[in-house]
Amino acid sequence: MNPPSIDSVIGHFDAALRTLAGITRTDRPNPAESIEPCDLTDSEKKQAGRLMRVNHCGEVCAQALYIGQGLASDNEAVKEAMKQAAQEESDHLAWCEDRLEELDTHTSYLNPLFFALSFAGGAVTGLISDRVNLGLVAATEEQVIKHLDSHIDRLPESDDQSRAILEQMRVDEVKHRTTALDEGGVEFPEPVKKMMTLVSKTMTRSTYWV
Numbered sequence: 001m002n003p004p005s006i007d008s009v010i011g012h013f014d015a016a017l018r019t020l021a022g023i024t025r026t027d028r029p030n031p032a033e034s035i036e037p038c039d040l041t042d043s044e045k046k047q048a049g050r051l052m053r054v055n056h057c058g059e060v061c062a063q064a065l066y067i068g069q070g071l072a073s074d075n076e077a078v079k080e081a082m083k084q085a086a087q088e089e090s091d092h093l094a095w096c097e098d099r100l101e102e103l104d105t106h107t108s109y110l111n112p113l114f115f116a117l118s119f120a121g122g123a124v125t126g127l128i129s130d131r132v133n134l135g136l137v138a139a140t141e142e143q144v145i146k147h148l149d150s151h152i153d154r155l156p157e158s159d160d161q162s163r164a165i166l167e168q169m170r171v172d173e174v175k176h177r178t179t180a181l182d183e184g185g186v187e188f189p190e191p192v193k194k195m196m197t198l199v200s201k202t203m204t205r206s207t208y209w210v
């Protein structure tokens with residue numbers, strides 16, 4: 001592969017710093033904006049905040065995955081196809097950040113660790129081949145869709161704002177998975193998917209609390 005250009009390295013480094021510093025820009029309206037704010041009890045607020053912190057960390061990981069992929073892959077067609085997905089991941093990150101603020105809670109202290117792991121996953125698979133890298137995106141999205149489904153169920157019943165965000169994210173993640181497979185991503189074998197489920201559980205269980 002050709003080494004990435006200096007411009008590309010600086011651009012990706014800038015995106016990494018913005019992700020970890022919580023400075024995310026998005027033009028797409030937050031789906032929660034059109035929802036009447038709801039009154040949550042203290043414990044409901046806490047529960048919603050914990051779930052949204054997990055989802056926020058998932059979006060930090062998505063940024064890292066795409067940054068790693070962008071640096072490692074030199075296939076312009078694949079990069080272009082994934083650009084739209086990467087933009088939508090930035091929307092998700094910004095929406096989750098907004099909601100965490102409204103719920104008076106913090107982002108996960110473990111974000112830098114999971115960012116580093118996902119970046120390595122994106123970069124290593126990108127160096128192997130685009131098909132493996134896209135396979136990782138597809139398999140990751142599959143995990144994300146599963147945990148979004150469970151979170152939509154576990155949110156306090158009256159928290160329609162968080163639910164609106166997660167439902168729009170789910171629509172987008174399904175699309176990202178399909179795009180990655182359509183672009184030639186390989187379906188990972190079941191044992192690999194099982195290992196990914198274990199890693200994903202470690203992430204969701206730890207960031208729920210810290």
Ligand SMILES: [Fe+2]
Nearest residue numbers: 059062089092
């Ligand atoms: Fe996302």
Ligand SMILES: [Fe+2]
Nearest residue numbers: 141172173176
């Ligand atoms: Fe996604």
